[in-house]
Amino acid sequence: MLHGSLSLLSLPEELIITVIFSCSVDDILNLENTCTSIRHLCQSRVIWLSLIQSLDVEQAPDLPPNQPLESLSSSDLKGKVIRAKRSYHRWNTEGCRISKQIELHVDVPLDATPSRLDPRLLPGGREVLVENGGRLELWSLVSHERLWTAPHNEGHCECLSFDFELAQDSAILNIAGIFVVPELSVTTLRIFCYDFQRHTAKLAFERDLPAAFVFHAMLRGDIFMATISRSFQTVMVNWKIGGGIFIDFIDSTTALRIYTKPTHITDDHLISIMQDTYLSVVAVPLSAMDGRWSQSKSFKDWEKMTLSIDDPCNFLSLPGELIIAILSACPIEDVLNVQKTCKDIQRYCQDRAIWLSLIQSLDVEQAPDLPPSQPLESLSAPDLKNKVIRAGDRPGRLNPYLLPGGREVIIEKQGQLELWSLHSQECLWSSPSLEGGFYCLSFDFELVQSGKVLNIAGIFVIPERKITVLRVFCYDFEKHAAELAIERNLPTAFIFHTLLRGDIFVTSVPHTFQTVIINWKEREGLILDFIYSETGLRIRSPPVRIADGHIIAIMKLASFSAVAIPLSALDGHWSQSESFVDWESVSINPDRFTVLPLTFGEDDNTSSNNMFHPTLLAMHSFKPTWIKDAPTEIYVVVYDGVGFASKRFVSYRLQLSQARQSCLSYVPDSEKRRLISPNSASANGSAPYSLTVVAMECASAAKLPWNENSLSNAGHVYQPHNTLSLDTIIRPEDLDVQPTMLSVEPWSGAIVAGTPGLVRVYYLD
Known part of the structure; x- marks a missing residue:
């Protein structure tokens, strides 16, 4: 006959711990709140060691590969188990959030700009033209006010490229912009005239152009020119008389169009750089267009003027002063590429006048490493060249990567590597x-x-x-x-x-x-x-x-x-x-x-698989160190935009393990496809290794993302239950620059964003 109920604490400690082993994490946390004795038993390291080893890959703890379980105390193990369980629950039910943020200030020049096109400073330095959200805007650097905004037409219209010229002793600013509506395949040239005295602007000219990417826009006097990328044609518009014409530069031997880039109008001539069998320059008198201008409002009616190039002027046959003047007007990248063509051009590219002109063309957002006490006159041609390249190449760029554990971060800054401590906010090594x-x-x-x-x-x-x-x-x-x-x-x-x-x-x-x-x-x-x-x-x-x-x-x-x-x-x-x-x-x-x-669907149809033409987007591998004898996990994400009418993302989960090693219990054998090769046996006679397909996921995708590493891809690939918007977090309203780099550190549950002069670390909870 029992005289009283058996108390849990009356059992041997080993038996109590065995009972606790069978409890869930939430049950153990609730048991801790009952009394001091049970709380003491729940702190046993063996309990939390068993719990962390029971976590599967989808509930992976914040345990860097370099951190062995033996080095963790009972409280450390407990914290990692609780965080892994709660993070998984929140992400799949309530939604993730930012728990804390760390800012690391790094003294570098500004790099990123809020606009897609580079801002253009007007001669004199008092005004600047910028592209903001697809619109052209003129700002005063004196009053910090917006003087003018190009009006928007109906539809999602964006400015693709633009050029400008000051006229009438700088009283008038002529602005030519190429505006596109991508979804409607519409490309339009608009020319505005802004009057600085009246503070007003008028639309002087508007014409539709062929729907294409139009680059190298140039406005000089009455003439506007641009290159149409897909057809290798040069379009010229005399916007004051309302006339237009297309020019085809044709190789006389092949009758094929030659790609040209209009560079300048001088002495009533059009000067273009031509790239055929070798780099050359062609000068076309504007008088050759007399009588050919078409004033039709439809570009389809404009005349196509063919210029046969029999013996183009060799670049090196030009006077040296003209060669230097042309190179001075080229972008930095073009000068570096041109100097590789031959020794004679390389000699011209070392001229000090070129690099002096290029360094003087840099704006404040590409500021060279030039202290105020160092005059330009004291710098040699190699010094100027080096400063221009470093300023124009990757100014202020910060590429941050968080180390496992989340205590340090590696930054690539201006071409050098630096190791920073997030605790002391100091640079440990460069x-x-x-x-x-x-x-x-x-x-x-x-x-x-x-x-x-x-x-x-x-x-x-x-x-x-x-x-x-x-x-x-x-x-x-x-x-x-x-x-x-x-x-x-x-x-x-x-x-x-x-x-x-x-x-x-x-x-x-x-x-x-x-x-x-x-x-x-x-x-x-x-x-x-x-x-x-x-x-x-x-x-x-x-x-x-x-x-x-x-x-x-x-x-x-x-x-x-x-x-x-x-x-x-x-x-x-x-x-x-x-x-x-x-x-x-x-x-x-x-x-x-x-x-x-690796198949793309539920069946293994070989002929169908041959239609599979994927692009590899991401590949990641790691070994779950918290699980005994765990196989290596390999994740692969690809994009298939060719093999099927519907473009798709496909992700695979693979495992690499020894053939005689039993795979993890949380992966059913029915879901695996394994291939064992006798060639993969180790030298000591151990079992050979095998590759196993554990799982495959498919999701539709409208198009390949511009940035393969973009966090926004995750929603298309893995289709999570919840998403966290990062735009307002990573780019706050008070920070008017775009992040230059984003990286994820999974073992710390953190996202690292690099912006000019600043590294932000965001911890997810």
Whole structure:
């Protein structure tokens, strides 16, 4: 006979803890509030260690890969479990929100502008023309008032390009703008005349032009000119007499149109730069258009004037003064490209007058690194050139990446790498400058040794000298010091996709379809060629990931496929030469390794899959370190805009695991497709590795986004239950600039936004 009910606390502690093991997180938190004794038992580390190991990938805790579970206390484990559960619940039911914000001020010149087109300062510096929300506006820099706004017609009309000229001793401002309504395929030229004395403007001329992207707009006197991109035609309008004409520059030998860029009108001549077999200049007298102007209001009735170019004037046959004057009027990028054509033009491009003119054309938003105490007269031609390139190239650009754990951030600022502490708001380290004007083109990093050391790999370039250098640094957080671990020259190219994992650095050389792999600790490298089995031709080098001793790549073979190649396949091919020219080129046929076809639908119809022509948007891999013996997770997002009438985003979840290893319990075997390759067995005789398709998602997409890394893509790809608008958060009303960079740090639940002079870190809750 029982004389009283059995109390929970009368049970042995081991049994109580076993009971608590079977409770949910919310139940355990409620139990803590009952009494001190049970609260003490609920603080047991083994409970929270078990709970964190039970979380699946969709409820991933904020646990950076470099942070072992053994280093976490009971309270640390508890905090990460609670945050993981609550964040998942809020995102899928209530909606996410910003919990806190950190601002990091970095002293750099302003970079971004609120308008899509660059603001144009009027001669004299008292007024500025800007494009604001598709409208042209004239502002006074003295009174800080808007003097005039171009009127809007019906429809969503935007200004594509514009030019202006002061007339009548600067009393009148003539403004020519190309306005488009994309959804209606309408392109219109409008010319306004603004009177500074009367503070009024009138529409002097308006004509529809061919629906196309019209660039290189120029207004000089009575003549307006522009280039129509798709037809290689030059359109000329005499807006005072209301006449128009099209000009086709034709190669006399091929009868094909030649692409020309109108640059100037001088001495009653049209001067154009022509790019055919070589760079040349053509001068056309305006009198050649006499009698050909059409005053029809429809451009379809305008005459098409053909100019046959038999022997175009070679650029170098012009007087030196004219060559320098033409180069001085070109954009910085054009001057840098032109100087690569031959030694004679390169000599002209070193003339001090060109770079003096270019530096004087920079506005305040592209301010050069020129202290007030340093006069322009004291600078040599190379000094001027260097300051112009650095100012025009990437002024004030901040590309921030938060380190796992959320305590530090890496910033690419004006071509150099910097490591900042979010706690002390101090710069901990910056990459040492190299002689010659190197700047960082891309970089990657990895925390090792339980977060005590940060490895940073950066690609540094000097475009005009065609030099590309890899530099790997190791920063010690305890010693507050960094050392240069390795430095190697790489093939000259614009390298964007870089990866640093463990001892291996990987990058792609786009123009040769090759992949460069470097073991930076062993100081050895090789060049990898992926080749087709049938033709032996190179496959376009895909972005790759390194996981479990394998190279993971997504590429188009017989079908769209995931490929896993063991790094051991490269044994015997590594070269320790300091020159990449001596490195071995290793040809790899992916069909000989683990190849897993990725289908686009529920069936595995091969003929249908051959119609699948996707564009790879994103690829991410990680290992859930909080789960024992977990396979590597690989996420792939692609865009298919060719194979089907309805354009779509397709995302895949893959796993890389050893074949005899049982996969995670939360992935049903019925949902997996596995491919095992005997070539992927490890050197010590362990089980081979396999690639598995765990899940696939599809979502319709109207078009490919402009920015592949845009956060707004997530809604189309993953179709979440809730979304969080970031526009007003990342770009507050008091900040009149656009973010130059956005990145996500999943292990901290944070978004990092870089704006000129400021880095903001937003933590999601």
